[in-house]
Amino acid sequence: MDKCLLLCVLLFSSYSHVSAHYYPSKNTLVSSVTKNAILPIFTFTLNTNEEYFIHIAGPFLVRSCNDGLPRPIIPCGSATCALTRRVSPHQCPPTQNAIINGRCACQATAFEPFQRLCNSNQYTYGDFSMSSLNPRSPSFTFNNVKYLCIPKPFLIDFPPGVLGLAGLAPTALATWNQLTPPRLGLEKKFALCLPSDTNKGAIFFGGGPYKLGNTDARSMLTYTQLIKNPRRLNNYFLRLKGIFVNGEKILLAQNAFGFDGKGDGGVTLSTVTPFTTLRSDIYKVFTEAFSKATSDIPRVNSTTPLEFCFKSTEHFQVPQIDMKFADGKIWKVIAANSMKKISDDVACLAFLNGGDAAAQAVVIGMHQMENTLLEFDVGRSAFGFSCSLGLVNASCGDFQTKP
Structure with missing residues (x-):
């Protein structure tokens, strides 16, 4: 198991024995x-x-x-x-x-x-x-x-x-x-x-606390910096440094994720964008790397709007995708969030081509955020993210939402 995912599991396990009465009102x-x-x-x-x-x-x-x-x-x-x-x-x-x-x-x-x-x-x-x-x-x-x-x-x-x-x-x-x-x-x-x-x-x-069973899920959060774009005050931006497919960094221009003089570019998050969207120059390199890493998996016809679709079998495995931030923190996107199940035997890569003129370099979409605890600590300009809750046999539905 990857050491970051192992850490998530260990943190969950170490807190799971704590009684819910331990937390103050x-x-x-x-x-x-x-x-x-x-x-x-x-x-x-x-x-x-x-x-x-x-x-x-x-x-x-x-x-x-x-x-x-x-x-x-x-x-x-x-x-x-x-x-x-x-x-x-x-x-x-x-x-x-x-x-x-x-x-x-x-x-x-x-x-x-x-x-x-x-x-x-x-x-x-x-x-x-x-x-x-x-x-x-x-x-x-x-x-x-x-x-x-x-x-x-x-x-x-x-x-x-x-x-x-x-x-x-x-x-x-x-x-x-x-x-x-x-x-x-x-x-x-x-x-x-x-x-x-x-x-x-x-x-x-x-x-x-964010009570997940008897666990305070704050213990599972990894934090990275939230940055501001003075020309896009309504968006949360992250300082992304690189994208990895199967542990290998895809090769992009040095400032591929940066802002230009008009405030365009950057890496933001969206709860109205279904799938993570990449500007064309990033999407092209990313999908080439993903295609190479999945060359042994049979391809099937695309399903609009998703372009890369595969024959999904019982032991279907795709490479892990990692988003590494400037401070070294890594958001690991496992198969449940990187692939969209279309039918019993078809799954598609859940990333879209945003075009050459995309307003942002990367927009992290809803599918990649699902079943993951995300904290926007605006007061401290920090963004916290957990591993996929499926890795610890939990889901978003397990959070306590009543006193």
Whole structure:
């Protein structure tokens, strides 16, 4: 067994005997996460029964508001309104404010990533609640949470029950930041475990423990640095140094993962991109290496949008893919996350060609993140990732999401 994977298993084993009563009471906010069967999205619950889809590059909390009721006004000249302008989606035109009942009311803009729609409307505030792991306070209500009130056509293709979008970007107005007030002893971080199937996953706001059975899964996390791109404030970026296939580093230009003068490039993560997407120059070298390492496995016809597909047998084995960061930390992508099972006897490499003009060098997609605990410690600019939970006979559905 690879020494990094062995370490993950040993850490899990060493903590697994600890009683759940060992952990002190915490105010950590928590919700189950559901993989949607209609759109490639993951959702969690606010206000007891409202589902919001997880968008880690979304700067705001966005809610469908088509009831025609008046809502509180945030003044155009306020500091809050100024913050919305700093993180307006770069895909959209500048936002124009509106006059409501004789007052200048702040408007903000959201970008809907599936239909690629821009929509501006009133930026307002209200009360939101979320469940907690504290048995004495199993739910917290937060007053004056700012959100973008969007009419229903913006969300027309969303599945029934999905009311809006929970933006989790590294911004002041993001959902995680508004729901982690210091008065509750919460840290400026959130953690995700996206389920790989119909089982539930979990999302945590404010820090751990992240109880996986009797284990605090924080012990399984490896941390690397989160970096900023001043031209892409809504994205989390990682300092990737190299990609390895079967232990061999693929040969790329020295600055293949860096930013250019316009802020394009870099390596980011996405919860609206189904599969990891590589700019063409990286994709070409990567797939050549993967093809060479799998030359003994019969190929079959491609399945849109996946290009490299193989005949999957009972003892089907593919090379491991490693993403090595500048600080030497390695994110190991095992077969469950590198391959997409299409049928009983066909599996495809779950990486896409983003084209020559891709905005980012690498976008790490949802399939590669599934069944893995990921922590975004925004306060410390750190990104934590576990090994695949399948390696320790666990899944995202095993996390405790109730007091």
